[in-house]
Each structure stands twice: as C-alpha cells, then as structure tokens.
Amino acid sequence: MSDRIKIINEKVISDRWFTLKDISFDYTKNNGEVQRQDRVVYHKDNYSAILLYNSNKNSIILTKQFRMPAYVNTPADGFVTEVCAGMLDNDSPEGAVIREAEEETGYRVKQVQKVFECYTSPGTLSELAHLYVGEYEDNMKVTEGGGTDADEDIEVLETPFKAALEMVKTGEIKDAKTIMLIQYAQLQGLLK
Numbered sequence: 001m002s003d004r005i006k007i008i009n010e011k012v013i014s015d016r017w018f019t020l021k022d023i024s025f026d027y028t029k030n031n032g033e034v035q036r037q038d039r040v041v042y043h044k045d046n047y048s049a050i051l052l053y054n055s056n057k058n059s060i061i062l063t064k065q066f067r068m069p070a071y072v073n074t075p076a077d078g079f080v081t082e083v084c085a086g087m088l089d090n091d092s093p094e095g096a097v098i099r100e101a102e103e104e105t106g107y108r109v110k111q112v113q114k115v116f117e118c119y120t121s122p123g124t125l126s127e128l129a130h131l132y133v134g135e136y137e138d139n140m141k142v143t144e145g146g147g148t149d150a151d152e153d154i155e156v157l158e159t160p161f162k163a164a165l166e167m168v169k170t171g172e173i174k175d176a177k178t179i180m181l182i183q184y185a186q187l188q189g190l191l192k
C-alpha cells in the first residue's frame with residue numbers, strides 16, 4: 001500500500017498547539033493513475049480514555065468540562081460529558097489512562113482492560129485513541145479529581161448506567177468515545 005504514496009512536500013501552517021501541516025503527495029489510484037494531491041493534516045498526539053464502571057452499583061464515572069470546539073459548533077454543547085481521557089504525554093497508553101483516571105476523577109485504578117483502538121477523525125486528525133474499561137470501587141477514591149493543569153476544571157459525575165444510556169438516547173451525551181464505551185459495556189453485559 002505505502003508504495004502508492006510518495007510525499008512531495010510538507011509545509012507547517014501552524015505549530016501553536018499541535019502541528020497543522022499542508023502535505024502534498026503523489027497518490028497512485030486504484031486504476032494505476034498517479035495523481036498529485038494536497039491534504040491539510042492536524043498532527044494531534046494520541047490519547048487514552050477509560051470507562052470506569054462499578055458492576056455492583058451499576059454506575060459509571062463521567063466527566064464534564066468546557067470544550068471550545070464543541071462550543072464553536074453549537075454554543076449550547078460547550079460543556080461536554082465524556083469518559084475520562086487524556087493525552088499519552090510520553091507514557092504508554094495503559095500508563096496514561098491510569099494516570100488520567102486519578103488526575104481527572106480521583107480514582108486510583110490498578111487493573112484496566114483495553115477494548116479497542118480507533119482513529120477519531122481520520123480525514124483530518126492523525127490522532128489514534130486507545131479505549132479502556134476498568135472497575136472502580138468507592139475505596140479507590142484518593143482525591144477529588146478535577147484535573148491537575150491550572151486550566152482544567154473538570155466536574156466528576158458518578159452516574160447510574162441506566163441514566164447514561166438515556167443520555168445517549170436523548171443526545172445529552174454526544175461524545176463519540178463515550179458513546180462507544182457505554183455501548184460496549186451494554187453489549188458485554190458489564191452493567192445493567
């Protein structure tokens with residue numbers, strides 16, 4: 001496959017947060033014809049996310065925080081309900097998800113299970129997500145959570161699983177990784 005792609009030029013448009021590049025390349029089409037193409041790509045660090053669940057209480061841990069891109073799309077959607085997620089920051093996907101679970105939700109989990117990887121928006125972003133589930137218990141709560149960066153202001157919401165399913169149905173939960181993990185838990189019968 002890769003011999004069908006020849007990079008011709010890469011131009012950095014912005015490296016203000018992650019890097020936005022304009023990439024021109026020669027692409028060999030399925031019919032053998034070579035075509036010069038140009039794509040704008042946002043190089044975004046990979047991240048891990050986790051659905052923390054308690055199968056005795058039938059509850060999950062969700063977070064809620066302001067997300068400017070969602071606000072730009074629809075101001076009423078600016079505060080986004082999500083599972084805990086964070087960038088790898090040079091950790092392994094598993095190390096990062098355990099770190100972020102504690103920083104954002106206050107739960108110190110030891111065992112996590114990887115369920116899948118996904119490209120979050122492969123036409124635009126280089127970002128690959130590593131998605132996990134993990135059991136939490138009340139006695140694993142070591143801090144209030146909320147995030148460690150000065151500009152992180154994360155609400156931690158212990159939510160009955162039934163209520164979360166309803167939030168997906170009504171559109172109150174619109175975040176893709178969160179919907180995927182909630183539906184995974186439902187399909188696997190992790191929670192009722």
Ligand SMILES: Nc1nc2c(ncn2[C@@H]2O[C@H](COP(=O)(O)OP(=O)(O)O[C@H]3O[C@H](CO)[C@@H](O)[C@H](O)[C@@H]3O)[C@@H](O)[C@H]2O)c(=O)[nH]1
Pocket residue numbers: 017044046047048082085086087088100127149151152177
């Ligand atoms: N200065 C600056 N800081 C930013 C920017 N974007 C994010 N940050 C800050 O960088 C930190 C990143 O926190 P993480 O927990 O590691 O990542 P995240 O923001 O939760 O992002 C992950 O989940 C998102 C939601 O699904 C994903 O959209 C994102 O790509 C990523 O994987 C946060 O403090 C956030 O405010 C930016 O453009 N500029």
Ligand SMILES: [Mg+2]
Pocket residue numbers: 084085086087104
């Ligand atoms: Mg985060």
